[in-house]
Structure formats: C-alpha cells, structure tokens
Amino acid sequence: DAGITQSPRYKITETGRQVTLMCHQTWSHSYMFWYRQDLGHGLRLIYYSAAADITDKGEVPDGYVVSRSKTENFPLTLESATRSQTSVYFCASSESSAIVGEQYFGPGTRLTVT
Amino acid sequence: DQQVKQNSPSLSVQEGRISILNCDYTNSMFDYFLWYKKYPAEGPTFLISISSIKDKNEDGRFTVFLNKSAKHLSLHIVPSQPGDSAVYFCAASGDTGNQFYFGTGTSLTVIP
Numbered sequence: 001d002a003g004i005t006q007s008p009r010y011k012i013t014e015t016g017r018q019v020t021l022m023c024h025q026t027w028s029h030s031y032m033f034w035y036r037q038d039l040g041h042g043l044r045l046i047y048y049s050a051a052a053d054i055t056d057k058g059e060v061p062d063g064y065v066v067s068r069s070k071t072e073n074f075p076l077t078l079e080s081a082t083r084s085q086t087s088v089y090f091c092a093s094s095e096s097s098a099i100v101g102e103q104y105f106g107p108g109t110r111l112t113v114t
Numbered sequence: 115d116q117q118v119k120q121n122s123p124s125l126s127v128q129e130g131r132i133s134i135l136n137c138d139y140t141n142s143m144f145d146y147f148l149w150y151k152k153y154p155a156e157g158p159t160f161l162i163s164i165s166s167i168k169d170k171n172e173d174g175r176f177t178v179f180l181n182k183s184a185k186h187l188s189l190h191i192v193p194s195q196p197g198d199s200a201v202y203f204c205a206a207s208g209d210t211g212n213q214f215y216f217g218t219g220t221s222l223t224v225i226p
Contacts, residue, residue: 004157035216042118042203043158043216058213090157102148103214105157 003027006091006106013081014114021076021109023091031094032074033058033103034066036087043090049074081113117141118206120217128225133191135220137204140185144215145208149178149189152201152219161202162189194224 004025013019023032034046035058045058047066055066063085065077074093078085088110092103119138127133137147145166150158164171164178164187171178177190191198201221205214 040218041116042120042218043205045213045215048213059215092157102160102163105150105159107155107157 004091004093004104004106006089006109008109009107010110012112012114015081015083017081019078019081019111021078021089021091021111023074023076023106025072025074025091025093025104027093027095027104028071029093029095029104030071031096031103032068033092033094034064034074034076035090035092036060036085037090037108038087046076046089078111081111083113085111086113087111115140116218117144118204118215118217120202120204120220122220123218124221124223126223126225127194129196130193133189133194133198133222133224135189135191135202135204135222137187137189137217138185139187139206139215141206141208141215142185143208144206146206147178147180147187148205148207148214149176150203150205150216151198152203158203166208191222194222196224196226198222199224 007022033048035043049055049068091106094103148163149161151161152158180187201219203219204217207214
C-alpha cells in the first residue's frame, strides 16, 4: 500500500531490552522523522534524516539510535529500553525540508516499557 | 523548555459556531507555522500553514492568523462541524531549518 507505515503498532517490552520500531514510506521522500508523543509535551523530535545515510539529532535523542541505509526505511532502536521511553512514537516523512514542507505521519507505535 | 505552547488543553463548541484555537511561541526566529489535526489511534495530518511574510491564510473553513509581534497564532474553524472533533497541534520551524517544534495540543469537541 502507498503511504507511510509503522510496525509494530503496539509493543510491550521489559526494561533493559533492545527494541526496534520500523518505519517505511513509499513516496521516496528525502526527509524522515521520528517523534514521540507524551502528555504535557506534545510531539517531540527524536531524530531526523535528510537522505539515506544522513541523520541528525532532534530535541530528545538520548537512548535512541537510528539508521537509514535505504531512502524508504528509517528504523528507530531503543538500545536499552527504560520506563521513561514508554510513549507513542510517530514516524513522518516529507519531500522537502521542514521549513517549507508539510510532514506526512504514520499511524504510530504505542510502546510500553515495563 | 516548551518553545511552542497551547495553553488550552480542551475546547468545546456548538456545531455551526466558530472554533478558535490558540498557539503562542517564544522563539522569534520561527518563520513557518503549521496546524495538524489528529484523530485517536491515527497519526497527525496536515491542515494549514502560514509563513511569516503573511498574517493570514485561508483554506475553506480553516483560517490561520499570525501576529508576529505578539508571537501568537490562531486557527479559526467556521462553521465548526462534528467531524472537526480532534486534537489540534500547532508547530513552528525556522531557527534550525529541519526541525518542527510542536505544541502540546488542544482537544476540540464540536457538539451536535
């Protein structure tokens, strides 16, 4: 299907485990983003990527790792999950930079760290 | 520190009336602003945007107003419809070029 997809949609993991959230887009957009949504904070940028093999930190990158070997995929890895990383994670893509381009969001992944 | 603030967590409006959602920002370098709408269990979807060279942008029932001197923007929805019930996020960009800063969201309920 065309668009932007995230998997899994729901995930429960234990503290200290590594978990990877997947994001895939079919538009060949250059830019991809990872956000987390928490009560009282809205959406906060974790990492973004301007192109394959180019990534940069956002507001809250600590505890997360990203990679982008292919334009269409942008996985987010929690190397050692903590309870504070319980959140809803959204992936987004855009064809241009944030200044002039709207972002298209995936449906989100609800992650619970126990 | 939150650079984009939406001070009203929720808003209820009668169907057919105007909905006004407000957003304040602190960074004077922001020069591009967007509104997103979010339904439960879905990702946000783009609604309308405005650049700092304008003070108003309209798209059908949706109008965004920007007051740069007050660092304030608002979204007007006229007339409001029950399908407009959702969480609305404002977002701002401009100082670093590739990052949007989002507000905390306002939950709008349009009562039939």
